[in-house]
Amino acid sequence: MHQRIEDYALIGDEQTAALVGRDGSIDWLCLPRFDSGACFARLLGDEENGHWRIAPEGAEGRPCTRRSYRPDTLVLDTEWDTPEGSVRVTDLMPQRDRAPDLVRIVEGLSGRVTVRSTLRLRFDYGSIVPWMRRSDGHRVAVAGPDSVWLRSEPPVRTWGERLRTHAQFAVGPGEKVAFVLTWHPSHDPRPPLIDPYQALEHSVADWRAWAARCRYTGPHRDAVVRSLITLKALTYAPTGGIVAAPTTSLPEEPGGVRNWDYRYCWLRDSTLTLGALLSAGYQDEAEAWRDWLLRAVAGNPADLQIMYGLAGERRLPEYELPWLSGFAGSAPVRIGNDAVQQLQLDVYGEVLDSLYLARRSGLPSKPHMWAMQRALLDFLQRSWRRPDEGLWEVRGGRRHFVHSKVMVWVAADRAVRTLEADPSLRGDPQGWRALREEVHREVCEKGYDPERNTFTQSYGSRELDAALLLIPRVGFLPPDDPRVTGTVDAVRAELGEGGGLLRRYSSDTSSVDGLPGGEGAFLVCSFWLADALHLTGRTEEARELFDRLVGLANDVGLLAEEYRVDGDPAAGRQLGNFPQAFSHIGLVNTALALYGDDRAG
Known part of the structure; x- marks a missing residue:
């Protein structure tokens, strides 16, 4: 079942943008530009056309408890309250240097919450399933001109199943796991890695300075x-x-x-x-x-x-x-x-x-x-x-x-x-x-x-x-x-x-x-x-x-x-x-x- 249009929030890096739903799923993202082919196109199709959901286990497909932008920024916080505790997912796209990065930081707020990540990459507006491999602790997806690298910090176990990439882990108060998804042309080497936590800090500061x-x-x-x-x-x-x-x-x-x-x-x-x-x-x-x-x-x-x-x-x-x-x-x-x-x-x-x-x-x-x-x-x-x-x-x-x-x-x-x-x-x-x-x-x-x-x-x-x-x-x-x-x-x-x-x-x-x-x-x-x-x-x-x-x-x-x-x-x-x-x-x-x-x- 589709979410409503108003159920989405926007994140972006002033070269492209993603739509994040109330259920913690990114359902639209074109890389590397606004007018490029989408690698997540669930917005206009279904889950098989590409999306990336991060949510508490058992809450998949259900709306979050609350969400908001951090004041005067384009950094989005989405929170769930569950019987086991509370957890926050922070989404942002830092202004890029050489490549677009999508950062998703999971943070425990209370109790101990098991979180599940499900990634379906589908290039060319949801029509192409990429070839997945591992390299230097990354999951790497390649199809034609497109290449995407996925990593987590600290590392968490990921596995492939039914043409999608899964991860499952638990976080307690103050514990964090950051995911970074980076696109680059498949014929180029992997771009330099960013620090997701520094990227968050800099993005908040930059947006607030601009809004001021x-x-x-x-x-x-x-x-x-x-x-x-x-x-x-x-x-x-x-x-x-x-x-x-x-x-x-x-x-x-x-x-x-x-x-x-x-x-x-x-x-x-x-x-x-x-x-x-x-x-x-x-x-x-x-x-x-x-x-x-x-x-x-x-x-x-x-x-x-x-x-x-x-x-x-x-x-x-x-x-x-x-x-x-x-x-x-x-x-x-x-x-x-x-x-x-x-x-x-x-x-x-x-x-x-x-x-x-x-x-x-x-x-x-x-x-x-x-x-x-x-x-x-x-x-x-x-x-x-x-x-x-x-x-x-x-x-x-x-x-x-x-x-x-x-x-x-x-x-x-x-x-x-x-x-x-x-x-x-x-x-x-x-x-x-x-x-x-x-x-x-x-x-x-x-x-x-x-x-x-x-x-x-x-x-x-x-x-x-x-x-x-x-x-x-x-x-x-x-x-x-x-x-x-x-x-x-x-x-x-x-x-x-x-x-x-x-x-x-x-x-x-x-x-x-x-x-x-x-x-x-x-x-x-x-x-x-x-x-x-x-x-x-x-x-x-x-x-x-x-x-x-x-x-x-x-x-x-x-x-x-x-x-x-x-x-x-x-x-x-x-x-x-x-x-x-x-x-x-x-x-x-x-x-x-x-x-x-x-x-x-």
Whole structure:
């Protein structure tokens, strides 16, 4: 039986990440990168697709008694109380030197508890059983390009049985056994060994030093710091790119087919991510993300993609893994993402808005940055009238999405503002002002429904879209404009799922993306609603909604992409890839909007 999505916690080393369940099982881990093949894929299949469980004997498959991150870290403590006593398993992935290491430290707390470790390594997303051997006190697994070494300190006996590796031992108060699992290319020699106990000490110190840089001191600071730590964990440190999530194919509907690979970097997240990092005090991370953005989008503006690989890779072909049954039977499991081929005009606005924000915030400029911005504007001047697939990557045909056109306006507006702030830059201020005015006029004429006093999802439609809530945030119209307040009210009334949760859009989902079934409420949209309420003068309502949204995080403070209440908010379920960067970016930005002016340093 599958655990729920919210039953997992995240550990990682800023190059990849693992999901640890309440039952002490690591069910997802891709090595050596976020987008590599998984060696533990039980999350999307069953135990035979790979996992590593450490738990008290007799408690296998049962949830722990309690668990938590050590404050301001990504170090996870999972504890069980048993009739024989209590035991803790501490999980972490220390920042790597030459190779990724997964450290699991078992510590007795009281009594004397027998603990069992069961390791099933299955490379290539659970499809390949490696050859196991012993070497220098290690268990070594090899298959094709992958090699994994397992050792314990102090050494405990391990044995193989039915294509898995077992260990069993007992610990009393203060006694510890550490396991280290290390990956390296099979053609290379084994990397240097790490001391697991020193790795724990250094990881705790490093994470706390990083978290201490957070300038936010308002309500729900713990949730804000946890979200920032999560964003840091989803950063691919060698390049500065931030993945949307560390997982693929976690469903938007249980048993459904809307299962996508999110282990890539989306341009749509750029401005919101940059703003969150800069406002919270993380200029180095913001600059690394800005630099990743510049490298990724370099080239012909007509070839701009909506997403890229961790290092800016462009080819992300989508295919299915038929040997995996999917999370709770939600098939197919997809690798890659064909949405990379879509035209989404809004990303041009998001890129130009990000670079405008970076310049205004004092990040050092880069050679050719302004020339690239001008090239993007030249493309938009020629192409902005085209329909596109929109922010939500619909697969049901192109439309004139209002949000896409609004972001074209943002692109022209930010270019004009940049020239006004620095007249020494070369540009086309008259042409860009004309573009800004023409787009604004057309959106207000064709994207607004005067009968209902609301903007619509696309020209001529009656459907609504939660992305319309961003209209006052990006400055397209002032917050007190009646068309803005009318849109906020209409979106809340028509897309509301109860308790302030919002769906992305109101039309039948299958008519938009061409796939059967439905989805849950999209969490970042609810944060946008809180922002819009605050901007339109309803700050108390916004703060009440923010309190509600923070409470939807799981027991260790993590949020997925979506949330489903099914008529009972108390019995809600997290849905979609997990943890989701967009949701945590929304949490940080809303906290800063509601409380940052008078509570951030």
